[in-house]
Amino acid sequence: MRMSKLFVQTLRENPADAEVISHKLLVRAGYIRKLANGIYNYLPLMWRVLKKIENIVREEMDRAGAQELLMPFVQPSELWKESGRWDVYGKELMRMKDRHEREMCLGPTHEEVITAIAREGIRSYKQLPVNLYQIQSKFRDEIRPRFGLLRGREFIMKDAYSFDVDEKGLDKSYEIMAEAYKKIFERCGLETKMVQSDSGAIGGSVSHEFMVLVNENSETNAGENDVFYCPKCGYSANSNHAVSKLNPVNTDGGFEKAEIKDTPKCGSITELAEYLKVPSCVICKCLIYVIDGKYVAALIRGDRTVEETKLMNAFNGNEIRIAGNDEIEEIMTNSGYSAVAGFIGPKGLKGIEIIADETVVPLKNFVIGINETDKHLTGANWGKDVDLPSKICDIRLVEENDLCPQCSEKLKVTKGIEVGNIFKLGMKYSKSMNAVFSDKDGQEKPFIMGCYGIGISRTAAAAVERHHDEHGIIWPQSIAPYLVTIVPVSDQDEQQMKIAEEIYQKLLEAKVEVLIDDRSERAGVKLKDADLIGIPYRITVGKTIKDNLVEFKTRSTGEIEFITPEQAAEKIKKIIL
């Protein structure tokens, strides 16, 4: 391709609305352009990158025995009502009506449609297992789109769905996909970590995410997920799912008897601990949450934080938020108290479920709220002064240096970009949508399903996030829009232009994806653009052509060598083999 004809516009300055590096660079280098909030045009260079990623995904999915198909982007509400998700998916599902007032939605994911396909097309166990996938634009009306392609509303995704006879089959399908994913990301030049995760709105039991780990010290944190991992045994999990063993701490408050003490203005754990001169780990914290419209009181040790996803899952909820002051007031009134947040305790709460984190169980002679403002009960003990709730779960956020649940090594934390995930769905959809097959014994059984996603556009952005320098993008070779760019330094110099053109033709013949910067620009402009756009190899034809030498530069290493035009062409040909 000739740069003079290529549809690309590079910018000198970063776009004002870009926050993360991948967004800035992709806009500056002319790969994407915003059309609306969270909605982007993929310009020719970007489209080439996306197609590269898609093809890697296709090859590995096909190799894993999956079959590609394409489902509609617009879906009827009926299917979503069958699965029950029409009411629980929330505003993220883009709903609309057609001219006949029929309710439709834009596909955020395709479990419903694929299940409908399976129930019509698969009648016998003999047809199983089967894995179907598609690569397509998805639409999720995100609350807050941001970070360019990393969190758009419209994005390209590969979604695959497996159907099996039984759990054992699903385990196998799941394993095959996990292996395929590892290969896919490896081929895309991305190091990923497969971590345990919460299964969220899609439902199901077991789930893993593929995370591209990003540096904590990068200027912005494009990694939106905290990943906890064990350097020793390899345990790793998203913070919304991670569990840990606790470092031993003193859980005895040391108070000699149960006594109500004045604790003026001690509404926070820090203030309370300081005032009573006790460590925060002997205080029992009580937080009020609203889960699917119902109030829940959560007890947790004072030095720990509630992980809201875990708490929500403990109640099989879909939506969780912390209660507001007016809601707390309502609970207090109903229970005959009048305390404000910070002085709430489980004792005497009416019409509200109470759950305790495991961390509060061993507490002795501890401190706890008693629903009286500016007072706390000290020296409390379970059973004697306060009842221990019957519902005891792990609802805490893991912290760095907690102990690994598998091997007790200290856990570490890092930021990650989720580029793929795999779920064991089980019968969630096949049951609700009555998708069944006849098993060996002639009995009808629901399919055992799995689903597997890869964010194609997000993977591209993650690659930029991971591979760039102060000059621009450094594409991994496998997903670069072009492999090599030829830059004649001066378009005034006939010999330079002639040699550049010769190399270009030679590489074209060898089916190399090659650019030639034939624009009538100064050297600086062309070289800056080559770096910004991030082509892996650059052949610069300059003054040294008088000695029959060109400069061969590798973008990723910065390595430069002077070789003959023939050698340069041969070198590129070798690279593609």
Added chain:
RNA sequence: CGGGAUGUAGCGCAGCUUGGUAGCGCACCGUGUUCGGGUCGCGGGGGUCGCAAGUUCGAAUCUUGUCAUCCCGACCA
């Protein structure tokens, strides 16, 4: 949805306090110059100042409303 900020040419911004009919840099067009890291000069095109209403002889500027965008929190590939 809550908290904060911003909307002026394709992009980045100034002008607004103190109303007088819009400007700079990049990009674009013409021309000359320069030619291995975003040359320099001359000339040029492009904007209903987000939108609407109001105040005023007169509004980018003041008032009200509205829409959009960005950042911080609750969602997820």
